[in-house]
Amino acid sequence: MESSRNQQIALKLAQAADLLEQQAANPFRVSAYRHASDTVARLDRDVADIAAEEGTAGLVALPGIGKGIARAIQELLDTGRWVQLERLRGTLDPVHLFQTVPGIGPKLAEQIHEGLHIDTLEALEAAAYDGSLAGVPGVGERRIAAIRNSLGQLLGRTRRLPREEPGVAPGVGLLLAADAEYRDKAVLEALPLIAPKRFNPEGKAWLPILHSQSDDWHFTLLYSNTARAHELKRTHDWVVAYYYDDHHQEGQCTIVTETRGPLIGRRVVRGRERECREFYDGKRN
Numbered sequence: 001m002e003s004s005r006n007q008q009i010a011l012k013l014a015q016a017a018d019l020l021e022q023q024a025a026n027p028f029r030v031s032a033y034r035h036a037s038d039t040v041a042r043l044d045r046d047v048a049d050i051a052a053e054e055g056t057a058g059l060v061a062l063p064g065i066g067k068g069i070a071r072a073i074q075e076l077l078d079t080g081r082w083v084q085l086e087r088l089r090g091t092l093d094p095v096h097l098f099q100t101v102p103g104i105g106p107k108l109a110e111q112i113h114e115g116l117h118i119d120t121l122e123a124l125e126a127a128a129y130d131g132s133l134a135g136v137p138g139v140g141e142r143r144i145a146a147i148r149n150s151l152g153q154l155l156g157r158t159r160r161l162p163r164e165e166p167g168v169a170p171g172v173g174l175l176l177a178a179d180a181e182y183r184d185k186a187v188l189e190a191l192p193l194i195a196p197k198r199f200n201p202e203g204k205a206w207l208p209i210l211h212s213q214s215d216d217w218h219f220t221l222l223y224s225n226t227a228r229a230h231e232l233k234r235t236h237d238w239v240v241a242y243y244y245d246d247h248h249q250e251g252q253c254t255i256v257t258e259t260r261g262p263l264i265g266r267r268v269v270r271g272r273e274r275e276c277r278e279f280y281d282g283k284r285n
Contacts, residue, residue: 009040
């Protein structure tokens, strides 16, 4: 059993390395996944036992396994899925993912994804605790409590692993620079294309993807492929940026062209408009 499980996880890590290489990601990141794949494939012990007995520290202690890859392995062990790999493949369907949580049906899953711009169970759990989930229509205190309980069981690792300090994110200047690089290269057709699963019945590879790095932050950027973006014809305006640093502080945000107020016509990071205004004011001074 352990050999089979280890080989399955090693295969997924190798697949991530191949996809990142095809998508022109940082060679060091590609190499890290390959080394991690080799480590897991050669283990003479079930990686699940290591995780259960020693937690993330036990995984990180393995050759070539950093904190970020340890979390990926734990996600595969806990849920059988790895959202980052699905994202790289273009097969991530957050609406379907959220429906795996008891009490969340198709309509609510769509409302959560569209309203909060999140696509992972970890982000959904954070929203259930920070108050943002309460802003989704039809979500009251009892439903939030039920969702917290369900996610606690699905993501048992969040009870075992210490949380990273919240609120850590790249500065808006870094995000806007990454957004500008992505959109410029997309227009020049200089980026690899992936075939998203949603709203793509022909399975066409049309969605540009960019992997970049600035300071200590690693970025992956794609145009938004949500129902709302299609409805408002913003699929080539709204950009979703995923980010993490070397300490594996991670998150995501959406960058759009502002349509009202003092920043009209400017690119802004949704939810951080005040910081964007200060950023643009600082550039003028």
